[in-house]
Amino acid sequence: MLKTYRYALTSRSGSEALTEVLRSAGIPFLRAPIPSSVRTYYDSFDWRLRKAGLLLFTERRGERLRLFLREARSGLNVVVVDVSDAPRYSDELPRGLIRDRVGALLCERRLLPVACVRCRGESFSVLDEEGKTVLRANVERRRAETGDGEVRLPEDLELSPLRGFDKPLNRVRALIERHLDVEALPGHGLDDALRAADRSPQDYRVRPRPSFAPDEAAGDALRVVFLELLAVVEANEDGMRRDLDPAFLGDMRSAIADSRALLDDSGDILTAPHFAHYRGELDWLLYVTAPAHVLDAELGGLMRCAAACPDGALDRFLAILRARRMDARRDLLQALASQRYRAFKAGWRAALETPDPRWTSGPAGTPLYDAVRHMLRRRLDRCAGHGSRLAPGAPDDVFHALRAEVGRLHCIIEVFGRALRLGDVRRTAGVVGDLVEALDEHHALGGLAATVCAQSASDDAAGKHDRAFQDAIERVTADINACKEAAAKRCVHAYSRLAAGVHQKRLRLAAGEREQETCP
Amino acid sequence: MKILACYNIKGGVGKTASAVNLAWLSAREGFRTLVWDLDPQGAASFYFRVSPYVPSGAEGLMQGMGLRSAIKATDHDNLDLLPADFSYRNLDLMLGKAIRPQRCLSALLKPLETEYDYVFLDCPPGITLLSENVFRATDVLLVPTIPTTLSLRALDQLLKFCRREGLNDFSILPFFTMVDVRRALHRRVVDELPRQIPAMLSNFLPYASEVEQMGLRRSAVNAFAAQSRSARAYEDLWWEIKMRLEWIEDGGLRTTYAEAERMA
Numbered sequence: 001m002l003k004t005y006r007y008a009l010t011s012r013s014g015s016e017a018l019t020e021v022l023r024s025a026g027i028p029f030l031r032a033p034i035p036s037s038v039r040t041y042y043d044s045f046d047w048r049l050r051k052a053g054l055l056l057f058t059e060r061r062g063e064r065l066r067l068f069l070r071e072a073r074s075g076l077n078v079v080v081v082d083v084s085d086a087p088r089y090s091d092e093l094p095r096g097l098i099r100d101r102v103g104a105l106l107c108e109r110r111l112l113p114v115a116c117v118r119c120r121g122e123s124f125s126v127l128d129e130e131g132k133t134v135l136r137a138n139v140e141r142r143r144a145e146t147g148d149g150e151v152r153l154p155e156d157l158e159l160s161p162l163r164g165f166d167k168p169l170n171r172v173r174a175l176i177e178r179h180l181d182v183e184a185l186p187g188h189g190l191d192d193a194l195r196a197a198d199r200s201p202q203d204y205r206v207r208p209r210p211s212f213a214p215d216e217a218a219g220d221a222l223r224v225v226f227l228e229l230l231a232v233v234e235a236n237e238d239g240m241r242r243d244l245d246p247a248f249l250g251d252m253r254s255a256i257a258d259s260r261a262l263l264d265d266s267g268d269i270l271t272a273p274h275f276a277h278y279r280g281e282l283d284w285l286l287y288v289t290a291p292a293h294v295l296d297a298e299l300g301g302l303m304r305c306a307a308a309c310p311d312g313a314l315d316r317f318l319a320i321l322r323a324r325r326m327d328a329r330r331d332l333l334q335a336l337a338s339q340r341y342r343a344f345k346a347g348w349r350a351a352l353e354t355p356d357p358r359w360t361s362g363p364a365g366t367p368l369y370d371a372v373r374h375m376l377r378r379r380l381d382r383c384a385g386h387g388s389r390l391a392p393g394a395p396d397d398v399f400h401a402l403r404a405e406v407g408r409l410h411c412i413i414e415v416f417g418r419a420l421r422l423g424d425v426r427r428t429a430g431v432v433g434d435l436v437e438a439l440d441e442h443h444a445l446g447g448l449a450a451t452v453c454a455q456s457a458s459d460d461a462a463g464k465h466d467r468a469f470q471d472a473i474e475r476v477t478a479d480i481n482a483c484k485e486a487a488a489k490r491c492v493h494a495y496s497r498l499a500a501g502v503h504q505k506r507l508r509l510a511a512g513e514r515e516q517e518t519c520p
Numbered sequence: 521m522k523i524l525a526c527y528n529i530k531g532g533v534g535k536t537a538s539a540v541n542l543a544w545l546s547a548r549e550g551f552r553t554l555v556w557d558l559d560p561q562g563a564a565s566f567y568f569r570v571s572p573y574v575p576s577g578a579e580g581l582m583q584g585m586g587l588r589s590a591i592k593a594t595d596h597d598n599l600d601l602l603p604a605d606f607s608y609r610n611l612d613l614m615l616g617k618a619i620r621p622q623r624c625l626s627a628l629l630k631p632l633e634t635e636y637d638y639v640f641l642d643c644p645p646g647i648t649l650l651s652e653n654v655f656r657a658t659d660v661l662l663v664p665t666i667p668t669t670l671s672l673r674a675l676d677q678l679l680k681f682c683r684r685e686g687l688n689d690f691s692i693l694p695f696f697t698m699v700d701v702r703r704a705l706h707r708r709v710v711d712e713l714p715r716q717i718p719a720m721l722s723n724f725l726p727y728a729s730e731v732e733q734m735g736l737r738r739s740a741v742n743a744f745a746a747q748s749r750s751a752r753a754y755e756d757l758w759w760e761i762k763m764r765l766e767w768i769e770d771g772g773l774r775t776t777y778a779e780a781e782r783m784a
Contacts, residue, residue, distance in 0.1 A: 067550075080597035081550025094550040096637050131738075132569035133595045163600060164592030 002161050004075025005173055007182035008154040014139035014180075015122040018157065021179050022126070027172065030125040034138065037061040039117045040086065041190045044109035045245050052105050054078075055190055058086050069098045072188055075160070087111055110245040115193035116145040117153070126168055134165040135172055142189075144196035151196040156185060212416070218269050218371035219364025222262060225415055227352045229255045229262075230345070241333065246296035249332075253293050256285045261408040262415070265375045269366055272358040274351065281344040288335040291328035294447055299325060301448045305476040313472035317455055372416045379409040380507055387495050392488045396446050399491060403439035410436050428498070428507055435494035442491055445484040452477055521633045522765060524640050525658040530674040531645035534664040534697035536563040537731050537741075538757075539642040542662075544740035545758040547599035551637035554591065554600045558611075558654075559644040562604035568594045569738050574605040582614045587628060596743070600636075612649045625653035647681055655687045660765065663694040664725075667709035691768050695757060696724035721764070723756040 009017070015031070022029050041057045043049045049056050055070040067087070069078045079098045087093045088111055090103035121140035125133040138160070142153040157176070161169040176182060185192075194200065210228060212221045232255035239248035260282040263275060299321050302314065335341060358364060386402040410432045417429060456473050459466070498504065526539040539555055547553040557564035562572030576586030591600050615621045629639060643654050655661065663678065665671045675694055682692070694717065700706050714720040725731070728750040730741045737744045742751040 077597065079550050079552060082548065096549070096551045098550055130569040130571060162593035164590070 002074065002076060002163065002166065002169075004161070005159040005169075006075070006185040006188070007157045007159075007176065007180075008185050009139070009157055010154075010181045010183055014155050014157050017180050018124060018137060018139060018176070021175050022124070022172070025171075025175055027168075028127045030127065030133075032123050032125075034119065034121045034123050034140065035061055037119050039119060039189065040113050041115045041117075041193065042086070042111040043114045044106055045112055045239060045247055046109070047114075048105045048109065049102065050190070054101070054105070055188060056102060056111070057190075058083070067094070067098070069102065070188075072190075075158075075188055077160075086113075109247060112244055115190055115197065115199075117189060117193050118143045118145070118150070121155075126172060128165075128168070134162060134168040136160040136162070137172070142192070144193040146197040153192050153196060154185075156189075156192075157182065210415075212368055214367065214369035216368045217360045217365045218266070218368045219359040219366075221368045222266055222270065223352050223359045225262060226259055226348075229259045230349060230352065233259075234345075237336070241336070243329065246293075246300065249289060249293050249296060253286065253289045256282055256289065257407070258411045258415075260286060261411055265379070265408065265412070266371070269363045269371055270358070271363055274358075278344075278348055278351070281340075281348070284340070285344070288332055292325060292332045295321060295325040295328050297444045298448045298451055301444060301480070302452075302476070305479050313468050314476065316466075316469060317452075317473070320455065321451070368416075372412065375412055376409070376507070379405060379412060383409055384499070387499055390492055390495050392485065392492055394488075396442075399439060399442050399446075399488070402491075402495070403436075403443055406432060406435050406439060431494065431498050435491065435498055438487055438490040438494050442484060442487040445480055445487055449477065449480045449484060452480065521629075521636050522638050522660070523629060523658045524638060524660045524662055524761070525643055525654045526640065526662045526664060527643040527651065527654055528663050528665065528671075528674060529645060529647055529651075529678055530671055533666050533671060533674075534725065534731070535559075535645075536567070536642050537734060538662065538664050538697065538725070538754075539640045540564055540567045540734070541740045541742065541754040542758050542761070543599060543638070543640040544596060544742055545754060546638045546640075547596055548742070550598060552598050552600075552635065554602060554632065554636045554639045555642060556602040556639060557604035557642050558608060558650065559642055560604055560606050560608040561644070562606075564642040565601060565603040567734055567738055567740070568601050570594070570601050570603045572604040572606065574603060574607075577605055578607040578611050579614055581628065582611075582618065582624060584628065587631070596740075608644075615649045615653060621649060622652045622656050625650075626657040629657055647677075652685070652687075655682065655685075655690065658690050660761070660768070661690055661692045662761070663692060664697040665694050666698050667696050667706045667713070672709065672713070691719065691764070693719055693721055693761065693764060695721035698727045699724045700727045721757060721760050723753065723760050725753045725757065726750065 019031060038060045039057050040060075041055065043056065050072065053072045055068070055072050057068050057070070059066050059068065065083055065086070066080055067083045068080050070076065071078055078101070079096065081094045081098065083094060085092075090099060090106045090111075093099040093102055119140045119142045121138060124137040124139070126135035126137065128134045136159075138158045139155065140158070141155050143150040144153055157180075159169060159173060159176070210221075210224050212224075233252050236248045236252035236255070239245060240252055260279065263270065263279050263282065299318070302318060302321060305314070383402065383405045386398060386405055389398045390402060391398075410429070413429045413432060452473060456470070456477075459469070498507075524542070526535040526542075528535055536557075536559065543553045543555045555564055555568070557572070560572075565572040570592050574581060574586070574590045576590065580586045581590065587602070591602050593599075594601050615624050618624050620627075625641075632639065641654055641658065643651065663675060665675050679692070681687075696710055696713075699710055701710075710724060714722060726749055728748065730745045730748045730750040733744070734741060741748065741754060745751055
């Protein structure tokens, strides 16, 4: 398979050494200096491109800015294109494969600069008898930007083959490995830059998945989970404060909601009164983060709808929502800068880190396996209670109640399912995840419909009669309702998958019930 | 993947130059582009400095062997070439032996569907079995036409042939090349013909020395003379072709030979 080869040059100047090797072998080549360039790597906050084996980076040389989509494994360029600005969202990417592939992975996530490398060096074009380039080699001196300054990376020699010209690659590669003092470099440029900045690509976390022993004290295991969830809250704080992507707030909230849900579910294990205090504080955090999060979702939904409306028809409404979001974010940032938030974090961390019999003795000492099965059973029963009322035309309350329960069920499966080997329950996690997703979408669309309706009513009350705006609102409302209806159907479908057959059986078995009790 | 064939019954009208320059522009915009040099003369391969040689030969390609391995990267990003081979002169004979002789080319290109956004076919002149294969495989037939009597006659022949054979599932986009605005005949034809054939592209390529220099520089005009009149004309032409492709995709405009003839 065609791939790029990278070497770290250990002793002498790479360019001179390579020139000498190529000359002595009688290989024709062109040598040109690479002017100072800045390579910036992009990915979403949750490293979606990297996980899909892709590298997206821009390279600025003077005025020219080029965007590269590269396969991480082979190091080969998929697409290279000149751009005027670095893209921030997938719809700002050039049309064609680059937008199709990256857009499908990113969805609405923002592209964030994850690493930056400054390069200088020289490029070599190995030629054939027609004067055509059959192999490219770059010798680069690189400096990676870190938070505190710049770190020098080893001088690197990269051989980039061209499709259909394998022989020159193999020949030059053999020469380099025989005659130059080189060391094969694993990975790619992004890896080098991240290592230099002391970062790892997986330093972003959403839901923790620690490992446990089944007979571990449930209280102690929960303590570990709470610590991890607190770390997730803290990891997302900076991105949320800088407003890099709405997903930072979304994931921060998820971690808070998971902590709150697990504290609730473990009410009969963690019985000490001070847990009630933290339940209250987590409730407060959910309360203060809600408005900004809801507005993020509404703005996202409305912007999607606006694309189908005439240009500018919804601008006034978007401006109103943006202003509300700014207010909500200001309140949120104030809350997070408050003494109460600092005290909560410090107190909660101290409570989690300090050895304390409250985590291990009494009911908290229950084996984790039993405790989780109990939690699962209780949550399943509640889901079944609300789920039995679910139908495409059911009132929103039914969907909301089920959403709260299924979200918690998903959390238990995700956090403990793998570690405790609760039968095949992990294979059901995907179905529960689908249901959570559909319920979330239904919920968000319901919120957006209510906001649109309220805005329209407020315009009417104020005597504003903007025909174009009203037309757009009507169209958007119809779109939202259609999407909500579709989401409701997906919810019912996902729930029916979960409530029947193999998934229900797995869940019930995991919860410690006998097979004959499986049908809700 | 969109397949665009540069084709004309007549030779020397600028098929290869158009295919090379339009493909270069497509690649520059970030579209993964392949040029298939179907002409045994191998002019497109020459422009890209690639030897006109396919290891499996035309016979191997027709049997579906070695198509991928025959593809060569050019010196330009996103732009690959399937080079010509002298054995292509026997393509018609080989196609004649196939089970579905008129569908071989589409079947061969099918596996490349996910690899490329645009495939440009640089066709040899004449109406042969290979031409019919091109008509069946292509989405758009780009017909470079010199505004002279013989060239217009060739365009007319092409339209009649397509009607007779019932080839109506692609769009024909003729455009003028080598236009010398100092000549009265060229001016008149360029002015009048688009009114008769609405599919005719409004942008045309002027007669210019840069296009001839492609042979010396062995590269696309835009690569070595980006500010020249020809380079700008190719850019405008490529923009118009993309617009037409979008319209065709949207079902808004699908100008086939029948429509063109009716309008005429």
